[in-house]
Amino acid sequence: MARRGETIELAVLGLLHEGPMHGYELRKRLNLMLGWGRLLSYGSLYPALKKMLRNNLIEEVTSAPSTASRRQRITYQVTDKGTDEFHRLMSEVGPAAWEDDNFDIRFRFFSSTDMEIRLRVLEGRRSRLQERLDRVQRELAMTQREVDRYAAELQRHGVESVEREVRWLSDLINAERGGERTTTEEQPPAPAT
Amino acid sequence: MARRGETIELAVLGLLHEGPMHGYELRKRLNLMLGWGRLLSYGSLYPALKKMLRNNLIEEVTSAPSTASRRQRITYQVTDKGTDEFHRLMSEVGPAAWEDDNFDIRFRFFSSTDMEIRLRVLEGRRSRLQERLDRVQRELAMTQREVDRYAAELQRHGVESVEREVRWLSDLINAERGGERTTTEEQPPAPAT
DNA sequence: GTTAGCATGTAAGGAGTTACATGATTTT
DNA sequence: AAAATCATGTAACTCCTTACATGCTAAC
Numbered sequence: 001m002a003r004r005g006e007t008i009e010l011a012v013l014g015l016l017h018e019g020p021m022h023g024y025e026l027r028k029r030l031n032l033m034l035g036w037g038r039l040l041s042y043g044s045l046y047p048a049l050k051k052m053l054r055n056n057l058i059e060e061v062t063s064a065p066s067t068a069s070r071r072q073r074i075t076y077q078v079t080d081k082g083t084d085e086f087h088r089l090m091s092e093v094g095p096a097a098w099e100d101d102n103f104d105i106r107f108r109f110f111s112s113t114d115m116e117i118r119l120r121v122l123e124g125r126r127s128r129l130q131e132r133l134d135r136v137q138r139e140l141a142m143t144q145r146e147v148d149r150y151a152a153e154l155q156r157h158g159v160e161s162v163e164r165e166v167r168w169l170s171d172l173i174n175a176e177r178g179g180e181r182t183t184t185e186e187q188p189p190a191p192a193t
Numbered sequence: 194m195a196r197r198g199e200t201i202e203l204a205v206l207g208l209l210h211e212g213p214m215h216g217y218e219l220r221k222r223l224n225l226m227l228g229w230g231r232l233l234s235y236g237s238l239y240p241a242l243k244k245m246l247r248n249n250l251i252e253e254v255t256s257a258p259s260t261a262s263r264r265q266r267i268t269y270q271v272t273d274k275g276t277d278e279f280h281r282l283m284s285e286v287g288p289a290a291w292e293d294d295n296f297d298i299r300f301r302f303f304s305s306t307d308m309e310i311r312l313r314v315l316e317g318r319r320s321r322l323q324e325r326l327d328r329v330q331r332e333l334a335m336t337q338r339e340v341d342r343y344a345a346e347l348q349r350h351g352v353e354s355v356e357r358e359v360r361w362l363s364d365l366i367n368a369e370r371g372g373e374r375t376t377t378e379e380q381p382p383a384p385a386t
Numbered sequence: 387g388t389t390a391g392c393a394t395g396t397a398a399g400g401a402g403t404t405a406c407a408t409g410a411t412t413t414t
Numbered sequence: 415a416a417a418a419t420c421a422t423g424t425a426a427c428t429c430c431t432t433a434c435a436t437g438c439t440a441a442c
Contacts, residue, residue, distance in 0.1 A: 008401095024421050032332055036325070036351055037293060044402045046423055071410065073421060100230060110343040132229070139225055150303040157361060158229050161354075168350060201429095217393050237430050239395055265438070266393060 006089070007101050008040070008048045013057065013078060013086040014109040020061045020077040023049055034104055049076065057082035091117055098125035119176050126169040129162050199282070200294050201233070201241045206250065206271060206279040207302040213254045213270040216242055227297055242269065250275035284310055291318035312369055319362040322355050 008030075015021060015029055023046060031039050052058045053076075061075040078086070090106065090113045097106055103125050110118050136159065201223075208214060208222055216239060224232050245251045246269075254268040271279070283299065283306045290299055296318050303311050329352065 022421080023423095028332075032329060033347075035329070036355065038403090041403055042421090042423070043404070043425090047402090050423095071421070104347065107347055108341075108344055111341055136225060136228070139221075148301075148304055151301055153365075154226075154297065154301055161357075162229065164354075164357075172346075215393075216395095231431090234431055235393090235395070236397090236432070240430095243395095 006096070007034075007105055008044070009052060009057070010086070010089050010102075011105050011108075012048065012052065013082055013089070014105070014112070016058060016076055016078045017083070017086060017109075017112070020075045022073040022075045024073070026076075033108060034101065037101075052082070055081075057085055087112070093117065093120045093124065095124075095128075097121050098128050115176055119173065122169055122173050122176065126166055126173070129166050129169070133159065133162055133166070199289075200227075200298055201237065202245060202250070203279070203282050203295075204298050204301075205241065205245065206275055206282070207298070207305070209251060209269055209271045210276070210279060210302075210305070213268045215266045215268045217266070219269075226301060227294065230294075245275070248274075250278055280305070286310065286313045286317060288317075288321075290314050291321050308369055312366065315362055315366050315369065319359055319366070322359050322362070326352065326355055326359075 011030055011033065012026060015026060015033075021029070023042075026049075027040055027042065027045050030045070034040075049058070053060075056079055058076045059079050061077050090109060096102060098121060103121070106121055136155075140155070204223055204226065205219060208219060208226075214222070216235075219242075220233055220235065220238050223238070227233075242251070246253075249272055251269045252272050254270050283302060289295060291314060296314070299306075299314055329348075333348070
């Protein structure tokens with residue numbers, strides 16, 4: 001999944017926002033969070049932290065050395081600049097916000113944004129997925145291919161998954177708007193691209 | 194989505210196995226096929242084709258120049274060596290076969306393998322996903338975190354998606370084994386959190 | 387005639403993985 | 415005492431994306 005560079009940064013800022021942490025733990029949390037794909041390696045986390053340090057987005061915590069036998073570890077926390085950057089990134093609306101990986105991160109930290117932003121991101125994500133469905137359906141209609149059993153099943157399962165995702169988003173959008181309505185309301189027919 | 198290098202190669206071999214094609218069309222088909230994520234760019238397809246040419250896995254088709262006004266395009270087809278390589282790759286069992294991207298490709302071309310291989314890949318994939326669920330459930334149980342509304346929802350949705358995927362695989366496995374049984378058999382109850 | 391889509395490519399650069407390296411601490 | 419896990423890092427390499435570059439052809 002591409003475009004992790006900014007993604008890692010955002011995720012780290014978000015997590016550190018919930019309390020200081022050292023690299024090893026950040027990695028575990030990160031993997032738990034976006035771990036539905038591949039795991040994040042040290043080789044990409046530590047350099048990213050170094051870079052963020054250089055950019056003054058985070059800083060090392062000089063914790064009170066109360067517990068004597070502390071293991072060698074570096075605890076980080078966000079700086080004011082880091083907080084600004086975090087909120088700036090979270091306020092972004094546009095493709096960057098609703099691509100696969102990025103979306104999950106934004107969503108994870110939705111509590112840190114306004115409802116207005118949340119709605120725009122959710123809706124952006126939904127129409128992104130809708131576009132995919134339309135594209136596939138269109139292209140599928142054009143080229144009526146000889147149907148391989150497995151190819152067809154994969155296609156079907158893919159479409160179904162994305163449709164489920166769209167319904168999920170619709171529910172979330174309704175919840176944002178109407179307080180707590182749980183019913184999946186009929187969406188306004190998306191103005192096809 | 195890492196490890197595309199080999200993935201693209203396998204996908205191209207598979208598609209060309211269904212008939213000669215030129216790069217532009219390969220790209221379209223590829224995107225339709227694994228296009229639930231990001232799109233494949235020319236910058237990675239064409240170099241990959243060049244490389245496969247060098248390795249004699251594919252060759253340019255010298256088509257009969259019947260239709261005079263043919264547009265500048267290069268049509269490829271698999272060589273014997275390419276066919277061998279394709280079957281070799283499809284017969285691989287092991288992690289490489291059931292990682293996210295790779296799995297989809299294998300599955301797409303399942304018709305080109307034995308049932309034995311198919312079963313092993315499907316089962317490998319399933320236990321891979323099961324592992325993920327277990328890991329998340331375990332780690333979730335250990336660290337009872339203060340529950341952020343959105344973080345919790347993301348977690349829930351993620352687990353649900355993977356569980357659906359597991360059921361899908363179970364159905365496929367049953368279908369492979371028992372001829373045509375469609376019933377979703379009860380899975381061993383997942384150790385709930 | 388001009389826009390949109392077909393068709394192929396290259397160069398630079400970013401992002402992350404793998405493998406390597408090291409050592410402390412806790413558990414068995 | 416050994417094994418597992420905590421903890422941090424670096425270097426080389428792979429792979430892919432972005433942006434650039436070019437030109438044909440069909441449709442409007």
